[in-house]
Amino acid sequence: MVKARKYVVKRHFEGVPKRDDFDIVESELPPIQNGEILVKTEWVSVDPYLRAYNTRFPVPYDQFSYQVGLVEDSKDPRYPVGSRIVSHKGWCDYSIINANVSNSSADIVYKLPDLKGLSNSLGVGAVGMPGATAYFGFLEICQPKAGETVVVTGAAGAVGSLVGQIAKIKGCRVIGFAGSDDKVNWLENELGFDRAFNYKTVDVQKVLKEAAPKGIDCYFDNVGGEISSIIINQMNDLGRISVCGSISTYNDDLSKLPKATILQVAIVMKQLKIEGFLVPRWRDRWPEAFADLSKWIKSGSLKTREHITEGFENIVDAFVGMLNGDNTGKAVVKI
Numbered sequence: 001m002v003k004a005r006k007y008v009v010k011r012h013f014e015g016v017p018k019r020d021d022f023d024i025v026e027s028e029l030p031p032i033q034n035g036e037i038l039v040k041t042e043w044v045s046v047d048p049y050l051r052a053y054n055t056r057f058p059v060p061y062d063q064f065s066y067q068v069g070l071v072e073d074s075k076d077p078r079y080p081v082g083s084r085i086v087s088h089k090g091w092c093d094y095s096i097i098n099a100n101v102s103n104s105s106a107d108i109v110y111k112l113p114d115l116k117g118l119s120n121s122l123g124v125g126a127v128g129m130p131g132a133t134a135y136f137g138f139l140e141i142c143q144p145k146a147g148e149t150v151v152v153t154g155a156a157g158a159v160g161s162l163v164g165q166i167a168k169i170k171g172c173r174v175i176g177f178a179g180s181d182d183k184v185n186w187l188e189n190e191l192g193f194d195r196a197f198n199y200k201t202v203d204v205q206k207v208l209k210e211a212a213p214k215g216i217d218c219y220f221d222n223v224g225g226e227i228s229s230i231i232i233n234q235m236n237d238l239g240r241i242s243v244c245g246s247i248s249t250y251n252d253d254l255s256k257l258p259k260a261t262i263l264q265v266a267i268v269m270k271q272l273k274i275e276g277f278l279v280p281r282w283r284d285r286w287p288e289a290f291a292d293l294s295k296w297i298k299s300g301s302l303k304t305r306e307h308i309t310e311g312f313e314n315i316v317d318a319f320v321g322m323l324n325g326d327n328t329g330k331a332v333v334k335i
């Protein structure tokens, strides 16, 4: 018998999530049946969508998220003992998975991609869902061309740091916004962003006029809110905006936020293309992204950084820390 622990969300979050919004539930797992695998969690992901999706589910619910795990027992020949998988089993230390049974779009399980000797944690980061988000959300929606100017918000995070570097690989000029001077230094001095700014301390409109004198062709929007309105109003005709997320509002009551009428004139007059997306749209094609991303990481043209929290009992702290901006690069928890 294996003793397993999992986080259960017991009440909807109000504002910033709290440790007391969760219970840790312990149980003894039964022996596995035909078609099942027993998985020991090694890396757990904490992501903004866990906050954004919270009110969509009745409580209590098991906290889902991506994780990388080691197969410890197997009655499914596709996933032998000793192999590693990525699943959406979330914040638990052991789980039993039947990859043949899918009750919802959240029942995700696939073999950990070939990481060519890189850390397995990349399976929930640059070679996982956030990597696919940056790759398809930017390349498919922005359709960048060499020489164009690209702006990225949330630029020092899991998705944003990859988008900026992919844009450089495609020959674009890249400007990033992030929430601390250390993050700005990392973007400019290690990742090769042409310019980066601390959105908490600069006049965004002013620095953009100076850093993008020819205007902005592509905007990858991770944060929403006022900064996005300022950026969109400085876009060139026929510019493309990929709306990935709006983390600046995830802890807010949306009914109390101002409406963004100021954007509509810019969208019409500049003939902008603005498109939101959810990365599962391209799930069949994620392996394409993973092949390019792992190749770029191995060759040194794409750099990754992780903000690692240790310990199952510290997952909520890691989650809240990520929402507060503690992370540079991908926030992950080592179990």
Ligand SMILES: NC(=O)C1=CN([C@@H]2O[C@H](COP(=O)(O)OP(=O)(O)OC[C@H]3O[C@@H](n4cnc5c(N)ncnc54)[C@H](OP(=O)(O)O)[C@@H]3O)[C@@H](O)[C@H]2O)C=CC1
Binding pocket: 047, 048, 049, 052, 129, 130, 133, 154, 155, 156, 157, 158, 159, 160, 177, 178, 179, 180, 183, 222, 223, 243, 244, 245, 246, 247, 248, 249, 277, 278, 279, 280, 322, 323, 324, 325, 326, 327, 328, 329, 330, 331
């Ligand atoms: N559409 C889709 O399919 C997907 C969308 N996403 C979205 O992409 C975005 C980035 O996700 P991810 O890379 O995983 O997370 P990050 O690694 O970027 O972590 C979140 C970051 O958000 C920033 N942040 C927090 N509050 C604010 C605020 N009020 N204003 C501006 N920035 C803030 C913080 O950085 P800082 O210090 O710079 O403020 C923090 O580090 C999110 O909006 C997420 O929901 C992610 C995956 C899939």
Ligand SMILES: CCCCC/C=C\CC(=O)/C=C/C=C/C=C/[C@@H](O)CCCC(=O)O
Binding pocket: 049, 052, 053, 064, 088, 105, 106, 129, 244, 245, 246, 278, 279, 280
């Ligand atoms: C059990 C619920 C999850 C089912 C879908 C399974 C996997 C999710 C996935 O791969 C990635 C999802 C990312 C979503 C990101 C959304 C945010 O950026 C925007 C959310 C805004 C909002 O809904 O308020």
